[in-house]
Amino acid sequence: MTTDPYDGRLTRAVRLRTDGQTEEARELLLCLRAEFPDDAVVAYQTAWVHDVLDLEAEAVPHYRAAIAGDLPEADLRDALLGLGSTLRALGRDTEAGEVFAQALARFPDDRPLRVFRAMLRYNTGDARAAVADLLRLLTETTADPDIQGYGRAITTYAEDLDRSWLR
Template sequence: MSAPEDDRLDETRRHLLQLAARFPDDADVAYRTACVHDRLGLEAEAVPFYERCLAGTGLSDEDRRGALLGLGSTYRVLGRYARAVETLRRGVAEYPDDGGLRTFLAMALYNTGEHHEATRILLELLATTSQDPSVQQYRRAIALYAKDLDTTV
């Protein structure tokens, strides 16, 4: 027996698939369709809708960020690591202050063996966003080492 939320998501998915077929150039409909597929664990089916919405115009800034993160994360889940890195780098280039995009980029870089860059990104993010008092105390050192983890005293 499925949960009521799953039933609603399935119903929403069916409705959005109909809308996407009727309005193939509507970026917002494509984005919503991608999201519902992701929420249902249908990542492979989400990809073409993410790609469609990003190729079009009309997404709000917030939805564009979400689509870049969603597509990059979905590529990563599907094991398409190089595409994940490419998509998430594009997202970070467009939205350099978005910590979520940078975090997901670090994870994808880890998957491609780029451990140094992944760690650098996460350390920079930690140094600039953490409210932890002990991190704040060492913020300058963390930021310095993030630039060159191989630096020794």
Template sequence: MLDKAIQLRESGQYEEAKALLLQLVKLDPNHSSVWYQCAWVHDAMGLEREAVPYYKKALELGLPGEERQGALLGLGSTYRTLGMYEEAQSIFIEAIREFPERREFQVFYAMVRFNQQAYCDAMEILLKQLAETSSDNGIQMYKKAILFYSDKLEQTWD
């Protein structure tokens, strides 16, 4: 049934997926993947506030690798869209510590820092991600300079 619900979500049949997932939550309340999928479908439907408790429960129950990463990203992003910047920041800091190789957490964290009006911090994070991941020739040609200036955006030289 979980696979069916995932297929429904992936094909854009959100109402059907949601109904099936809510049934599964009642049938198997200790299945972390069901809670995660339930959060995901709520998010996909634009029901961010309703998604939060499902993400939290999925994480509390324990999710394996990729699902844990997805739930952390989903919860942090959802908090951000709800204007809950402190909560989002906390989630992304945890995710960055736990999964330092996953750059998407840094990018979403930069969005939170922007929302917190920490513009220089947000730009620094994004510039570093750009310089370290872009295969664009121009970016790579100036990678050293981009990295150097990334934390000096307000500094001027005479």
């Protein structure tokens, strides 16, 4: 029998957040962070609630603590995406790029990570790479038969959007 070191408080905080009671969730999570400062899952949940509350700058150290800890794989992927997205929203593009590079090295086929990296690429003036990334994702994920019919052409164009091969 496993005991819950949080006495149900972490579960309650997550439920509060998902039920839209984010301020209450934040208060409870901050108490848990003080009590369990090295707990990666508590740090991750604390980061998440700060993001939901549009307190991105306050979310960053919690994301970093979570990523440095021992998170389950799915939570690690989400924490990396959350940190990269948060840094992008804060205009800290170089740091965001480093996080997305780390995340995609670990999770190379993760589509949401690829979408968020494309948004960062656009923000940093690399619209060509952003569009190419999104075109590749479109051809990989669409169920639209009309787009599927042009999948090879779209993928080819994604490789060279300037059509230098036509000249």
